[in-house]
Amino acid sequence: MIFYFSATGNSRWLAKELGQATQEEIISICDAPMFHCYTLKDDERIGFVFPVHGWRPPKIMLDFIATLSFKGDTDTHYCYTAMTAGDDIGRSVDYLNGSLGRLGLHTHAAFSLKMPNTYVGLPLMNTDKPQIVQAKKQESEKLLRQYIPRIQNCENGITPIHKSHWPRINSDILGNLFVKRLLTDKPFSVDESRCVKCGICADVCPTDNIKGGLGFQPTWLHADKCITCFACYHYCPHHAIEYGSKTRHKGQYHYK
Numbered sequence: 001m002i003f004y005f006s007a008t009g010n011s012r013w014l015a016k017e018l019g020q021a022t023q024e025e026i027i028s029i030c031d032a033p034m035f036h037c038y039t040l041k042d043d044e045r046i047g048f049v050f051p052v053h054g055w056r057p058p059k060i061m062l063d064f065i066a067t068l069s070f071k072g073d074t075d076t077h078y079c080y081t082a083m084t085a086g087d088d089i090g091r092s093v094d095y096l097n098g099s100l101g102r103l104g105l106h107t108h109a110a111f112s113l114k115m116p117n118t119y120v121g122l123p124l125m126n127t128d129k130p131q132i133v134q135a136k137k138q139e140s141e142k143l144l145r146q147y148i149p150r151i152q153n154c155e156n157g158i159t160p161i162h163k164s165h166w167p168r169i170n171s172d173i174l175g176n177l178f179v180k181r182l183l184t185d186k187p188f189s190v191d192e193s194r195c196v197k198c199g200i201c202a203d204v205c206p207t208d209n210i211k212g213g214l215g216f217q218p219t220w221l222h223a224d225k226c227i228t229c230f231a232c233y234h235y236c237p238h239h240a241i242e243y244g245s246k247t248r249h250k251g252q253y254h255y256k
């Protein structure tokens, strides 16, 4: 069983590849019922796949794990995580294990893949150039072919991950600032002259934080639900969504 979150498709691709290789079900946490009790088959692996947000697992993944439960003992099951990040993951594995503790789970293996960047919410942070997008995807596909047999064989250990030079500063200090200060939908706006009211932004929002849909211009609910995943921004077919002045003249990306 693989639980995954993906805003712009990188981690969905990874979850699908792992699901196919292990013949195990993949479950999008956005479609999964909260507080559901899952039944595992004998020897079934438990995987958690997500993008790194602010050098930590995204809030939506940690909130989901807080409501997750399994029938029976979990300690005989192999548990792993596979993450995607534009660059560095910091102490994301430690944060994940911190929340898995209440389920009696601890990851036996972890790996991360460098995938095209989707964070555009701060100055100087932009999507990757097309050559970098292609190179990251090719390298990740190659590495994944090496990692998959290790997951199939339930091998222990952390396969190469990119922690960053200062994982504590990144995850504990900057990650905390990110969660406290930057998880806000307040700067989102739509350029009415470009918006064609297709409703895609509202459809792709993983937290149902956009009022809109086909025939309507989007409005953000300001209900403390936004995780600034930028799915609305990246999937807009007319580049009509901005995040204050931070996204002006920046690129868009979603996995194709």
Ligand SMILES: Cc1cc2nc3c(=O)[nH]c(=O)nc-3n(C[C@H](O)[C@H](O)[C@H](O)COP(=O)(O)O)c2cc1C
Pocket: 005, 006, 007, 008, 009, 010, 011, 012, 050, 051, 052, 053, 054, 055, 056, 084, 085, 086, 087, 088, 089, 115, 116, 117, 118, 119, 120, 227, 228, 229, 230, 255
């Ligand atoms: C809110 C947010 C925060 C991010 N934080 C990080 C980060 O701390 N380190 C990093 O390398 N990439 C970071 N990224 C980039 C994503 O982790 C990366 O692009 C990921 O592959 C996106 O996956 P998805 O398409 O499945 O959503 C961030 C992206 C977003 C939207």
